[in-house]
Amino acid sequence: MSLLSRLSACALAAALATCAAALPAFAAQVEVHDPVMAKEGSKYYLFSTGPGITFYSSSDMRSWKPEGRVFAGAPGWAKRAAPTFNDHIWAPDIQHHNGKYYLYYSVSGFGKNTSGIGVTTNTTLDPRSPSYKWEDQGMVLQSIPGRDLWNAIDSHVIDDEQGTPWMSFGSFWSGLKLVKLDASRTRLAEPQEWHTIARRERPAFEADSEAGPAQIEAPFIFRKNGWYYLFASWDLCCKGKDSTYKVVMGRAKAVTGPYLDRQGVDMAKGGGSLVIGGDRDWKGLGHNSAYTFEGRDYMVLHAYESADRYKQKLKVLDMKWDADGWPIVDAADLNRYQSVQLP
DSSP states (O other), X not given: OOHHHHHHHHHHHHHHHHHHHHSOOOOOOOOOSSOEXXXXXXXXXXXXXXXXXXXXXXXXXXXXXXXXXXXXXXXXXXXXHOTTOOSEEEEEEEEEETTEEEEEEEEEOTTSOOEEEEEEEESOSOTTSTTOOOEEEEEEEEEOTTTOSSOOOSOEEEEOTTSOEEEEXXXXXXOEEEXXXXXXXXXXXXXXXXXXXXXXXXXXXOOTTSOOSOOEEEEEEEEETTEEEEEEEESOOSOGXXXXXXXXXXXXXXXXXXXXXXXXXXXXXXXXXXXXXXXXXXXXXXXXXXXXXXXXXXXXXXXXXXXGTTEEEEXXXXXXXXXXXXXXXXXXXXXXXXXXXXX
8 A cells, every 4th residue: 555545544544533533422312110209409310120129310401321220129019929030020110108108019930929019118209319328128018829819010199189108009800999098108908909990801711810801901090170180001012013002091980990091991990091102113012100290290101112222211291281181292293202220
C-alpha cells in the first residue's frame, strides 16, 4: 500500500471513529412483567416480577435507573408454600399506609396453585436512605392443591371508604377473590370474609389440580368518583407472538361488588368490557395497575414488542374517562410511550 493510500485509509478510519462517537448509544427500553408503581417525594419507583423483585427509580416516569432487587435471597417461607420456587418472585403490589410501605408479592410453581402471597415492609423506597430496610412479614395467604380451587397469586390491596384493607388476588381456577385484611395489613381479618369478584367459565369436570381454560388473573381495583373499577387480565400471556393477553374491567359501588361491565354483566358471571388489547406492534398487553399522580390518571402495564422478538416492555398510558364515567386509554400511546433504561 502506498503512503498516500495509507494516509487515506487512516483519514477514513478517523472520520468513522469521530462519527461513531457523535452518535447516541442505543437506548434500551425497560423490560418488565407485572409492573406496579409508587411515588415518594419527587421520585417514582417501579417494581416488577423477577429474581428477588426487580425495581427502578425515575424522576419523570420515562427514564428509569435500575436499583437492583428487593430480596437478596429467597423469603424464608417460600419453599414451604411452593416447593419448586426458584428465586423468581411474581406480581408485586406496592402500598403506602401510615408512614410505611407494604410490598406484597407471590411465590408459585408455574401453572400450579402451590402458591403463597407474602408482604415485606419498609419506611422508605429510597435505597440510598439510611433508614432503607425491607423487613419481611411472612406469608399472608396460601393456596394448597386439593384443598383450594383458587390460586394465591397476583395480589392487590385497596382500602374501602371506612379505611378497611381488602386484598384481591387470583389466577385461573375459580377466578378472582377478595378477602378482608386485619389492621396490621399482614394477616387475614377474623372472622374471615371472602368474595368471588370475577371469573370465567370452567368445565365442570376439569381436575381440581389443573388451571383449566378459565383464563383470568391479575386483579387491580382503582377507586374514582364513587366507583370501584376492577381491572383484570384475560387470556394468555407469555406466549410471544401467540400471546392473547388483554385488559378488561367492570365497576361497582361497593368494594365487594358486584362488578358490572358496560353491558351490565357481572364479572363474577363471565362479564368484562375490553379496555385495551394487542395490535400488530404490541402483543400480550396486561397485568396492569392504575394510579393518580399530580392530578392525572395512568394505566401501567407490560406489552410484548413485535419488532424486538416479543420482549416485554413497560408502558405508562394516560387514562381518561368518557361521559359515562368509564376509563379509556388510547392504543396509539403504546407507540408514543418509550421508556429508557439508564446505566
